[in-house]
Amino acid sequence: MTALTSGSHRLQATVQATAAYLRLEVPRTLRNRRLLMLTVVFPVAFYLLFTRVLTGGVQFGNDERAFVMVSMAAYGAIGATLSAAVRVAMERTSGWTRQLRVTPMPALGYVTTKLVTAYLAAIPAIVLVMLAALTANQVTLPPFTWLSIFVALSLGALPFAALGVAIGYVFDESTAQLVFTISFVGLAVLGGLWAPISTFPEGLATMARMLPSFHFANLGWSALAGGGPDASDALALLAYGLVFVAIVAWRYRVGEQLGR
């Protein structure tokens, strides 16, 4: 057997195992009530709260309702993807990943499945906040703008899936829960998802503009404004994504050697 066919055989085994694992993971993740709260209930509820109740006595117009829609969709997507940290850490602590290591599934199949599942969890959050905007808040936008907001947000969520899996790989179960909460709330608040960065003091605003959460939401806000995506947002998200994937790859190698 040559190295080449052995390599392609391994790739095929990884693809098949990943497909099998996704078939288990996707329905299982949809049944996760905690995740449902995080990805669907909270973002939609906060969206309606911020645009209809906590408006400081002002009647929000179409522009504000659309702007907060992007913010809350980004907030929900970040929570959904990052929460993979807790599930990955839990499965490493409980020994489920050890059980997988005594099956023929390549370890890369586990990492790939977790990345894909983490990412997929972001989609309902984005779609449902946009639906709430369309129905409950009667936001009107050109069809192309709806589409470009959805595309911008669903692509921009990718690095956060890698960050979630990375946190789950670096920390154990109890710490990962804490790190998830801090990074989720921190990224959302400091990235300007709860209150626009224009309301921040200057120093804080400069720092906020460096966060991946700001670049992520800004992709959506740019799409809403009708312009093309800002290249600096796309590049920043790409750079963050590569760093997070590198952390996952590093921890994956360490895990290979330690057998967990």
Added chain:
Amino acid sequence: MSELLHTQPSTISPTARPVAVAFEHVTKQYGDTVALHDVSIQIPIGQTVALLGPNGAGKSTSINLTLGLLDPTGGSVRTLGLRPREAIATGRVGALLQTSGLPVTARVGELVAFVRRLYPEPLAMQAILARSGLKDLERRPVETLSGGEAQRLRFAMAIAGDPELVFLDEPTVGMDVETRRAFWRDIRAFVAEGRTVLFATHYLDEADDAAERIVVLDHGRVVADGSARSIKARVSDRVVGFTLPTASPEVVAAIKAIPGVSGVDVAGERLAVATKDADAVIEQLFARGLRIRDLEIQGAGLEDAFIALTSSADPAA
């Protein structure tokens, strides 16, 4: 194909007797703690072997080494003639690990179906459920299973790939006696098909009932290796049991003092006297005019043999 890739001298050549598991002078250290010390074991294809020993004896370490979850500090471990991780990748090995977590919100049937799909030639879904006693639990979420049911699910995952070599690390831990018996019936039926099985247990009756060979581990060393009968024969203790309603502490002390008596166990009116020479003890009991009834003489159980073996192997005990 793979023979060409192996240059290690310990690789089994095709003409040699096929060996399922081979430990050659294996040592495993965690920091300063020696978990296994110079262990050499060969398990031929088709054998059912029990690894027996108290907690911390090195049973789980041995199993984790054969599965490639750990690497030895010294010596070599081969599984089906391959490096352990390569053996796992072939899909010819199945394992039930001690207290491995299950993914919550997954259903029993989904989990078994998933594990099946990872193997090249798995057993049929219905066969797996029947053999592991999970037929009625297929729709149950895993977090609602009892301890015994969860162990059955772990067993199902171990056999799903129709493996020729199966590792079971304390498979019946946390089960009540009735459940254990039913579970072992299922395991034995699976083993009877010519598979190789290595299981770890500290339940001595399980080793005696299910294994054709027992390897006794203590403090990381092999202290005995052979059939259950040969291990029992190494300790010649017999137990003389009888009923004695008038057994005062003085009488018990007097019985203990009989030459050759190694211990006396009192349970109400029933006494059990451990000795190497049952005849001499009975003679002495009658000579002292004790009115004993319901006399019984038994060979020592594996448990007694086990205690004798492990305590003699450890100079500190």
